[in-house]
Amino acid sequence: AQSVTQPDIHITVSEGASLELRCNYSYGATPYLFWYVQSPGQGLQLLLKYFSGDTLVQGIKGFEAEFKRSQSSFNLRKPSVHWSDAAEYFCAVSPGGTYKYIFGTGTRLKVLA
Amino acid sequence: NAGVTQTPKFQVLKTGQSMTLQCAQDMNHNSMYWYRQDPGMGLRLIYYSASEGTTDKGEVPNGYNVSRLNKREFSLRLESAAPSQTSVYFCASNHRDFNTEAFFGQGTRLTVV
Numbered sequence: 001a002q003s004v005t006q007p008d009i010h011i012t013v014s015e016g017a018s019l020e021l022r023c024n025y026s027y028g029a030t031p032y033l034f035w036y037v038q039s040p041g042q043g044l045q046l047l048l049k050y051f052s053g054d055t056l057v058q059g060i061k062g063f064e065a066e067f068k069r070s071q072s073s074f075n076l077r078k079p080s081v082h083w084s085d086a087a088e089y090f091c092a093v094s095p096g097g098t099y100k101y102i103f104g105t106g107t108r109l110k111v112l113a
Numbered sequence: 114n115a116g117v118t119q120t121p122k123f124q125v126l127k128t129g130q131s132m133t134l135q136c137a138q139d140m141n142h143n144s145m146y147w148y149r150q151d152p153g154m155g156l157r158l159i160y161y162s163a164s165e166g167t168t169d170k171g172e173v174p175n176g177y178n179v180s181r182l183n184k185r186e187f188s189l190r191l192e193s194a195a196p197s198q199t200s201v202y203f204c205a206s207n208h209r210d211f212n213t214e215a216f217f218g219q220g221t222r223l224t225v226v
Contacts (some may be wrong), residue, residue, distance in 0.1 A: 009153070034214055038189075043203060043217040045116075090155060092215075099144050099163045100171065101205075101215055103155040 002027045004093050006104035009072050014112045021076040021107050023091030031093040033074040034101070036063055047089075050074065059064045061085070086111045115139050119204050121219035126194040126225045134189040134221050136204030144209050146171075147179060147188035149200040150220070156203065162187055163209070164222070194225045 001028045013019055015018050017113045025031065026101040044054025055067040074091060091104040120135045138145065143164045148156040148171075158171030170213040176198060178190045187206075191198055201222050205215040 005153075012205040015161045043219045045217075046226075049214050062225075072176060072215075092156075099146075099161050099169075100158055101146070101156075103148075103157075105153055 002031075002093065002095055002102050004091055004102050004104040006091055006107050008107045009105070010108050010110065012112060014083065014108040015083050016080050018084070019074075019076075019081045019109070021091075023074045023076065023104060025072050025074065025091075025093045025102075026091060027095055029095070029104045030066070030067075030069060031095045033065075033067060034094070035063070035074070035076045036059075036090045036092060036094040038090065040087075040108075042083075044090065047076070079091050079107075081111055082112060083111045085109060116217035117204055117206055117216050117226065119202075119221050122219065123222050124224070126191075126223065128225060130194050131192050132194065132223075133191075134202055134204075134223075135186070136188065136218060137186045138204075138206040138216070139185065140206060140207045140208070141184070141214070142206035143184070145181065146203065146205040146215065147177075147187070147189045149173065149198075150201045150203060151200050153180065157201075159189065166169060177216060181208060182191050191223075196224075196225045199225045 035047040038044045088108045117138045121178040144159045147159040162168045165184045173175045204218045207213045
């Protein structure tokens with residue numbers, strides 16, 4: 001069955017430090033890949049997406065993610081975290097040709113001043 | 114530019130009551146989705162509508178019904194609410210033919226007592 005794993009439930013970093021959030025998926029072919037961010041009480045906002053092509057994708061708010069086919073991973077990175085980045089982050093996959101988005105369980109990011 | 118609009122934002126129901134969650138999008142998307150979000154479980158797909166006139170079950174459809182009223186609107190109905198349906202519900206839409214990502218509403222926080 002298709003699945004998405006975000007192994008870190010909570011991550012705490014200091015403001016200005018670098019960040020990497022992990023995402024692994026289980027699917028036979030290359031799916032469409034997404035990272036969303038959710039601030040408290042809000043809906044989900046797209047940070048970035050990968051459909052094909054360059055495996056390093058740039059998103060909004062200074063985020064980037066790298067697709068690694070050999071590792072079935074799509075990790076999210078940011079070189080310098082800001083206090084406003086504190087939120088919950090969701091990785092999602094959409095197997096090509098279907099209408100379903102499968103979400104990971106999320107990683108809650110806390111930023112220390 | 115409203116995007117995806119959900120009503121109501123908050124609702125408290127008694128066990129056994131019924132209600133309909135409304136969702137409308139103004140982006141001319143052909144596909145629409147209903148998800149529920151529970152702590153530690155990410156977002157799980159309840160029902161989706163790939164195009165106007167079609168609906169299909171997602172991962173957790175039991176206890177729910179949906180109606181794709183027209184291209185803009187996709188409603189979710191709870192016929193007899195149960196405490197297990199206490200959750201945050203999100204509606205989303207996208208245009209699969211153009212490979213767009215899913216756009217989300219702000220959510221409906223439902224409590225069943």
